Amino acid sequence: MSVRIARSPLYRCNRLSVLLPLLFLANACGEQQEAGVGEAGVPRQGGTAVVALNSEPDALNPLISTSSNAGYIYAELHDGLTEMSNELSYEPRIAASWDLAPDRLSITYHLQDWLWSDGEPLTAYDVVSSFALFKDERVASPRRGTYRDVLDATALDSVTVKYTLARPLPDPLRRTWHHILPRHLTTLLAPGEVRNWPLNRAPLSSGEFVLEDWAHNRSLSLARNGFYSGRPALLDRVVFRILPEEGARTVALETGEVDLVFGLSPDTARRLEKRQDIRIEAVGSRSFYYLQWNFANPLFADQATRKALSHALDRARMIDTLLLGFGRAGVGPIPPALWNFHGELAADDFDPEHARTLLAAAGWRDSDGDGVLERDGRDFRFEILTRQGDPIRENGAVIIRENLRAVGVAVDLRVLELATGLERLRSGEFDAYFGLLNANLHGDPSGYVHSAAVGEFNSGHYANAQVDSLLELALGMTAAEQALPVWFELQEVLAADPPAAYLFYRRTLVGISRRLQNVQPHLLSPINNLAEWWILPADRKYRSE
Numbered sequence: 317m318s319v320r321i322a323r324s325p326l327y328r329c330n331r332l333s334v335l336l337p338l339l340f341l342a343n344a345c346g347e348q349q350e351a352g353v354g355e356a357g358v359p360r361q362g363g364t365a366v367v368a369l370n371s372e373p374d375a376l377n378p379l380i381s382t383s384s385n386a387g388y389i390y391a392e393l394h395d396g397l398t399e400m401s402n403e404l405s406y407e408p409r410i411a412a413s414w415d416l417a418p419d420r421l422s423i424t425y426h427l428q429d430w431l432w433s434d435g436e437p438l439t440a441y442d443v444v445s446s447f448a449l450f451k452d453e454r455v456a457s458p459r460r461g462t463y464r465d466v467l468d469a470t471a472l473d474s475v476t477v478k479y480t481l482a483r484p485l486p487d488p489l490r491r492t493w494h495h496i497l498p499r500h501l502t503t504l505l506a507p508g509e510v511r512n513w514p515l516n517r518a519p520l521s522s523g524e525f526v527l528e529d530w531a532h533n534r535s536l537s538l539a540r541n542g543f544y545s546g547r548p549a550l551l552d553r554v555v556f557r558i559l560p561e562e563g564a565r566t567v568a569l570e571t572g573e574v575d576l577v578f579g580l581s582p583d584t585a586r587r588l589e590k591r592q593d594i595r596i597e598a599v600g601s602r603s604f605y606y607l608q609w610n611f612a613n614p615l616f617a618d619q620a621t622r623k624a625l626s627h628a629l630d631r632a633r634m635i636d637t638l639l640l641g642f643g644r645a646g647v648g649p650i651p652p653a654l655w656n657f658h659g660e661l662a663a664d665d666f667d668p669e670h671a672r673t674l675l676a677a678a679g680w681r682d683s684d685g686d687g688v689l690e691r692d693g694r695d696f697r698f699e700i701l702t703r704q705g706d707p708i709r710e711n712g713a714v715i716i717r718e719n720l721r722a723v724g725v726a727v728d729l730r731v732l733e734l735a736t737g738l739e740r741l742r743s744g745e746f747d748a749y750f751g752l753l754n755a756n757l758h759g760d761p762s763g764y765v766h767s768a769a770v771g772e773f774n775s776g777h778y779a780n781a782q783v784d785s786l787l788e789l790a791l792g793m794t795a796a797e798q799a800l801p802v803w804f805e806l807q808e809v810l811a812a813d814p815p816a817a818y819l820f821y822r823r824t825l826v827g828i829s830r831r832l833q834n835v836q837p838h839l840l841s842p843i844n845n846l847a848e849w850w851i852l853p854a855d856r857k858y859r860s861e
Contacts, residue, residue: 363851420484582640624674646818
């Protein structure tokens with residue numbers, strides 16, 4: 317199915333074909349070379365870039381989307397009241413300024429004139445209605461827990477929004493940041509039917525790009541937003557090709573069919589860095605691979621069993637063989653790139669003998685001598701669910717199965733397409749999930765480990781009263797240096813009573829065609845400065861069909 321999107325006023329040609337053989341015909345129409353006159357090295361407008369994705373977004377609706385690719389693309393369509401800079405501080409965007417009340421119990425934003433991509437004004441009423449949707453139980457957004465300490469948002473007039481806080485917060489800008497959706501469309505839709513909204517596949521834009529076309533499981537294309545109120549994007553358009561297999565993404569980069577691939581495997585990156593036409597960037601990451609236990613399954617109810625399973629896993633082997641050293645062993649849900657990472661906390665060491673001892677103490681025995689442990693008449697056997705198209709997960713799952721088999725635990729593997737796997741994860745239809753998670757930038761793992769976050773990102777139904785208490789304490793402290801010891805204690809508690817086996821933190825490896833200029837992958841996103849990419853007229857090779 318292909319969804320057609322209203323065209324930007326800057327659109328001068330027919331849509332870019334998603335069939336790559338047609339792309340290689342010479343500049344036939346509209347790469348706007350007259351806008352690109354200038355010396356080499358000087359940014360100029362025009363051109364089309366092609367980016368490979370390993371899967372398509374689950375939905376381009378921030379109320380419900382959970383895939384990282386959805387987040388990357390939606391960020392190019394959306395501007396918030398504020399924007400996080402490369403230094404991870406908040407800067408003005410739609411809001412020109414803001415005022416924090418002396419008692420720190422409210423914050424008021426003052427908006428600039430801004431437009432939606434259909435030409436309608438973006439106002440304080442859009443902001444307030446969007447916030448209400450994130451808090452609406454009928455929507456059941458996985459992000460609603462972020463706003464527990466924000467009581468309400470009120471439009472004082474069309475350009476002024478006031479948020480009322482439940483208590484003084486150390487980071488009111490972050491706590492009141494949320495995506496903004498067009499009120500003139502969302503008020504026509506039922507909150508309880510959000511998963512069927514047409515906006516999921518045809519969003520309006522407030523950012524530098526608009527969604528131009530979406531061909532299911534084939535491609536998405538973005539075009540420059542002609543109604544954008546800020547600095548316009550340099551590229552005419554960006555095509556995202558959906559290539560689930562890493563080998564296909566790599567070949568497409570090598571042959572010039574795509575210009576950028578992120579999430580390269582380490583061995584591929586090592587090989588490609590020898591080429592003159594491709595450069596490799598290794599970017600600090602907030603990503604971590606983990607094995608999520610489902611606490612609805614009695615196999616994982618006791619702490620000793622979960623710790624035993626963690627000690628049975630050879631993280632060093634995974635890092636050496638899967639990452640070629642581009643990573644480090646995982647200790648918890650706060651990655652090393654974040655400000656409150658507990659650097660003195662050690663990962664569970666690979667110790668199969670200790671794992672067997674813990675399992676025996678937890679009541680697991682191989683009574684029938686078949687090599688598989690039992691307890692209460694039940695074999696220790698479970699299924700690990702993971703997604704296809706990621707060689708780290710596909711190969712890593714094999715190592716995990718081998719490691720656990722060595723201590724008497726039988727594992728079945730099920731590899732599914734991303735959307736199907738995420739649906740099973742959300743619905744709780746899994747024993748264990750081998751996943752990749754992008755931690756938020758603020759070092760707050762509440763969405764994954766707070767007991768109130770079940771139905772958000774706490775898919776394993778983990779609950780620990782001490783964890784909840786420490787989270788509430790840390791998040792209520794207005795001074796970061798005062799909160800840091802609390803964050804460290806939280807990570808120690810999570811290490812002793814793990815919601816998951818945290819496996820390793822990886823660096824993001826990005827392959828970039830040298831025809832693309834000013835590409836700066838970042839911790840925020842591998843396509844972080846997409847609006848600032850540009851291509852010399854002599855290096856433009858696609859035409860629009």
